[in-house]
Amino acid sequence: MTEVIIVSDGQLVRNIEVQSGQRKDMVLLVYPGVSCDVKLDVRLAGEGAEANIYGAYVCGGEERVKIAVDMHHDLPHCNSRQLFKGIAGGTSKVDFYGKIIVVQDAQRTEAYQENHNLLLSDGAKVDTKPQLEIYADDVKCSHGATIGRLNEEEQFYMRSRGITLEDARVLQMISFIAPVLENIPEDEREAVAAKFEEAVRSI
Amino acid sequence: MEGLADKEYEHGFVTDVEQEFIPKGLNEDIIRLISAKKEEPEWMLEFRLEAFRRWQKMPLPKWAHLDIPEIDFQDIIYYAAPKKAEDRPKEIDPELAKTFDKLGIPLHEREALAGVAVDAVFDSVSVTTTFRSALAEKGIIFCSFSEAVKEHPDLVRKYLASVVPVGDNFYAALNSAVFSDGSFVYIPKGVRCPMELSSYFRINAAGTGQFERTLIVADEGSYVSYMEGCTAPMRDENQLHAAVVEIIVEKDAEVKYSTVQNWYPGDKEGKGGIYNFVTKRGICKGSGSHLSWTQVETGSAITWKYPSTILKGDNSSSEFYSVAVTNNYQQADTGTKMIHIGRNTRSRIISKGISAGRSQNSYRGLVKMMPGADNARNFSQCDSLLIGDKCGAHTFPYIENANKTAVVEHEATTSKISEDQLFYCNQRGIGPEEAVGLIVNGYAREVLAKLPMEFAVEAQKLLQVSLEGSVG
Numbered sequence: 174m175t176e177v178i179i180v181s182d183g184q185l186v187r188n189i190e191v192q193s194g195q196r197k198d199m200v201l202l203v204y205p206g207v208s209c210d211v212k213l214d215v216r217l218a219g220e221g222a223e224a225n226i227y228g229a230y231v232c233g234g235e236e237r238v239k240i241a242v243d244m245h246h247d248l249p250h251c252n253s254r255q256l257f258k259g260i261a262g263g264t265s266k267v268d269f270y271g272k273i274i275v276v277q278d279a280q281r282t283e284a285y286q287e288n289h290n291l292l293l294s295d296g297a298k299v300d301t302k303p304q305l306e307i308y309a310d311d312v313k314c315s316h317g318a319t320i321g322r323l324n325e326e327e328q329f330y331m332r333s334r335g336i337t338l339e340d341a342r343v344l345q346m347i348s349f350i351a352p353v354l355e356n357i358p359e360d361e362r363e364a365v366a367a368k369f370e371e372a373v374r375s376i
Numbered sequence: 377m378e379g380l381a382d383k384e385y386e387h388g389f390v391t392d393v394e395q396e397f398i399p400k401g402l403n404e405d406i407i408r409l410i411s412a413k414k415e416e417p418e419w420m421l422e423f424r425l426e427a428f429r430r431w432q433k434m435p436l437p438k439w440a441h442l443d444i445p446e447i448d449f450q451d452i453i454y455y456a457a458p459k460k461a462e463d464r465p466k467e468i469d470p471e472l473a474k475t476f477d478k479l480g481i482p483l484h485e486r487e488a489l490a491g492v493a494v495d496a497v498f499d500s501v502s503v504t505t506t507f508r509s510a511l512a513e514k515g516i517i518f519c520s521f522s523e524a525v526k527e528h529p530d531l532v533r534k535y536l537a538s539v540v541p542v543g544d545n546f547y548a549a550l551n552s553a554v555f556s557d558g559s560f561v562y563i564p565k566g567v568r569c570p571m572e573l574s575s576y577f578r579i580n581a582a583g584t585g586q587f588e589r590t591l592i593v594a595d596e597g598s599y600v601s602y603m604e605g606c607t608a609p610m611r612d613e614n615q616l617h618a619a620v621v622e623i624i625v626e627k628d629a630e631v632k633y634s635t636v637q638n639w640y641p642g643d644k645e646g647k648g649g650i651y652n653f654v655t656k657r658g659i660c661k662g663s664g665s666h667l668s669w670t671q672v673e674t675g676s677a678i679t680w681k682y683p684s685t686i687l688k689g690d691n692s693s694s695e696f697y698s699v700a701v702t703n704n705y706q707q708a709d710t711g712t713k714m715i716h717i718g719r720n721t722r723s724r725i726i727s728k729g730i731s732a733g734r735s736q737n738s739y740r741g742l743v744k745m746m747p748g749a750d751n752a753r754n755f756s757q758c759d760s761l762l763i764g765d766k767c768g769a770h771t772f773p774y775i776e777n778a779n780k781t782a783v784v785e786h787e788a789t790t791s792k793i794s795e796d797q798l799f800y801c802n803q804r805g806i807g808p809e810e811a812v813g814l815i816v817n818g819y820a821r822e823v824l825a826k827l828p829m830e831f832a833v834e835a836q837k838l839l840q841v842s843l844e845g846s847v848g
Contacts, residue, residue, distance in 0.1 A: 292777055298778040301786075302772070302774050302775070303773060304772050310765045312762070317788070319785045321783040
């Protein structure tokens with residue numbers, strides 16, 4: 174069962190342990206106006222454990238969003254996947270830190286992490302620190318991080334088909350966040366998607 | 377297989393030349409002594425003393441992913457030179473020449489075919505600089521740092537410590553206080569340096585440290601390719617190497633800086649080896665300037681090195697290509713920094729780490745987009761390859777963006793050589809060792825291809841030698 178957490182102002186600390194053969198799915202959502210300091214510590218503590226952590230954040234004002242994830246692969250045959258996507262506008266400041274630690278005997282590990290950001294204004298700032306610390310050799314680990322802007326060619330394509338610039342930007346941002354929202358259980362997804370649409374329109 | 381596994385460090389010989397030492401330890405008197413030995417002007421001594429006073433107040437950097445045994449800075453000889461005969465002969469000491477021959481350095485101009493001008497630094501002193509007259513015709517200055525201090529003081533004073541300030545970090549401050557020699561390069565406006573410039577560093581004497589200083593200035597519209605190589609004898613003790621390299625690239629100029637670092641890495645039990653703590657930094661000062669770093673790191677017990685570029689000029693660009701190999705008990709924490717200040721600046725980072733044995737290999741990098749870096753662009757790719765289950769490979773990138781038009785991309789992967797690849801080679805009659813060499817060379821190809829011809833062959837061999845004994 175996927176756990177959906179709507180992050181509120183302030184600190185959020187979660188220590189998660191996933192036992193052998195179990196699976197943990199989690200989606201973190203940070204709406205505009207929320208300044209938070211999230212610390213996740215996920216430990217894959219049994220063979221064959223699996224963790225999938227997703228997150229989306231939209232900041233348009235003076236928010237300070239800090240997200241830190243430590244993913245511990247302590248035993249063989251564990252899988253983890255992380256996907257964090259966010260938009261920073263206004264004078265917001267986003268800090269992402271994510272570390273995958275694979276200990277020496279945790280062979281046949283597969284661990285992936287991605288963090289993608291859109292920077293919308295001159296006043297906003299995004300820092301990201303994806304890290305890999307790997308002591309086992311039979312592993313597949315990767316991370317990717319980007320900080321970029323909205324694609325102007327896509328905007329031109331849409332505008333030449335009669336979509337206003339504002340709508341084009343909203344569409345781009347919605348589709349940017351969508352891969353995270355897809356992981357929310359169906360019955361909740363629509364409500365969340367509507368909230369995000371409102372959020373991106375507001376910034 | 378077993379026999380192959382024991383290939384030893386082949387540059388591990390000691391040259392028997394009479395050496396001149398100064399006493400062990402570090403204090404203001406030692407610095408005055410070094411400065412006096414080098415017959416330096418007053419301003420140079422002042423520079424050293426100021427650096428020393430700053431260094432005394434600085435803490436040891438501890439942030440790297442390295443396990444550095446305590447270093448007794450008072451137990452190091454800070455200056456060692458091959459002893460001068462009565463009047464220093466114009467010819468190179470035959471023993472020394474033999475050493476450089478063993479290293480394959482074309483010291484005599486008879487090797488003119490090689491087309492490489494060499495400045496060779498032996499312990500603390502620059503021994504010879506070849507091709508000087510040919511270069512001088514074009515107005516290019518390529519000489520030892522000490523000579524530059526005497527003959528071109530204005531240039532040295534203008535640029536020294538302009539990229540790496542005296543108090544930049546612990547080891548840079550130490551270097552500024554005690555640096556012995558190194559190379560100085562000045563390429564005048566619009567001149568394209570007709571040959572590759574190169575310096576070879578070698579630590580020979582026991583109990584010494586080497587602290588060289590390199591300063592490269594490429595004036596407007598000029599071009600130079602500079603190569604650097606290093607070796608040291610095999611000794612049980614650890615020796616310290618703390619260098620500073622500064623590069624200034626003016627408007628529309630281009631500098632290509634290549635390193636093949638093969639300091640003695642220590643033996644199989646991790647005994648001995650060089651501590652390589654180096655600060656290298658360049659500034660793309662003028663618009664349209666370009667600086668490219670290429671490094672092949674196979675040696676040293678511990679490496680702490682981050683060749684960096686400050687992209688100040690608009691439209692300037694920089695590249696960093698690196699292959700770092702660690703085996704046995706070696707440790708490496710290396711990477712780069714790209715600081716984007718100017719508009720339309722571009723940088724590209726390609727780093728390939730290979731760890732084997734019980735070694736630890738880390739990539740550490742910073743990409744920073746300052747608020748004024750409109751339309752700046754960075755792409756980083758950092759891959760790690762693990763050979764054996766006792767080693768570690770780590771990636772620590774720092775990415776900071778404060779400009780909405782700047783785009784930064786970073787990507788890293790960690791994996792091992794797949795069984796399939798090995799099986800494929802074995803099946804076709806290629807032995808395991810050779811197969812690993814083949815795969816590693818293919819993996820590092822993107823970087824090796826950037827090396828000047830003279831270095832590319834050496835680097836490929838080095839990769840193979842460094843990894844021998846790591847499979848099977």
